[in-house]
Ligand SMILES: Nc1ncnc2c1ncn2[C@@H]1O[C@H](COP(=O)(O)OP(=O)(O)O)[C@@H](O)[C@H]1O
């Protein structure tokens with residue numbers, strides 16, 4: 001469910017008067033997503049998405065997210081483009097929440113990832129990294145290495161209810177990852193998506209019938225971090241089978257397509273295994289935190305933290321770029 005804040009017709013019409021989008025044609029809530037309230041909006045000017053930013057998004061960070069999408073879309077990336085009102089502003093307020101309208105992207109996210117999705121994904125990720133070049137605003141990654149110890153501490157009291165011995169295992173894993181994490185300046189940094197899971201990548205069939213990326217969405221974890229960390233997130237999210245077996249064919253397709261647009265440096269290749277462990281731990285920790293802090297009966301689908309324990313264990317023993325398909 002992802003309509004936390006209801007919008008009345010009256011409030012919407014008043015809000016739309018600040019844009020040059022013509023008359024309202026249709027409006028409905030979107031059930032997918034977890035963070036914000038999203039509405040599909042149709043006006044005489046076309047299709048759009050209206051987002052009302054909810055509690056977990058810091059309003060002070062919205063200019064970074066909207067500015068980054070503006071910058072990337074301006075450089076040709078298929079990502080949502082913020083719509084600017086008559087006064088030039090894209091960030092406004094509706095029903096007591098910060099709100100923005102962005103362009104609607106066609107396409108469907110893959111419910112079941114096939115190897116044919118992975119090369120277009122790798123290319124799109126590298127193109128996104130290129131499209132971020134020159135955007136001068138920065139945002140540190142709040143869910144990067146410095147955020148992992150406090151997150152783990154927040155799970156300490158109830159984490160072992162999910163699996164016996166889990167917290168002790170994560171303490172050891174975290175210490176190992178932090179000790180091996182690339183030092184500052186060792187790897188190229190840029191604007192990363194940081195949550196490029198299958199539900200954030202839309203595909204349409206190309207002329208040859210094969211899937212091609214039609215759009216990337218949900219830039220609300222984007223930040224300034226190691227570019228190769230984004231690749232590690234994708235290896236975690238796209239290259240495991242439902243039985244948690246790592247699919248090296250998918251990984252090879254993703255990595256080689258990425259490298260075709262933006263070359264991996266030797267240091268990035270060497271660091272890829274620890275970046276994968278870090279990315280697995282990051283999603284494990286946020287899921288574990290939500291699992292142990294979401295009140296029973298809350299209208300939110302909690303995601304399984306142990307999926308990422310299996311992935312973390314895989315990456316802990318696959319300790320070379322070659323074992324990951326690079
Ligand atoms: N620009 C867009 N174009 C088309 N659909 C979109 C767009 N942005 C969001 N959506 C739809 O809204 C859903 C939830 O969006 P998302 O940004 O993932 O929400 P949340 O941040 O709350 O998880 C997506 O799965 C998609 O169906």
Ligand SMILES: N[C@@H](CCOP(=O)(O)O)C(=O)O
Nearest residue numbers: 033034035195197283287303
């Ligand atoms: N991808 C994360 C959860 C973030 O949810 P999203 O709906 O905003 O993409 C996970 O799988 O844990």
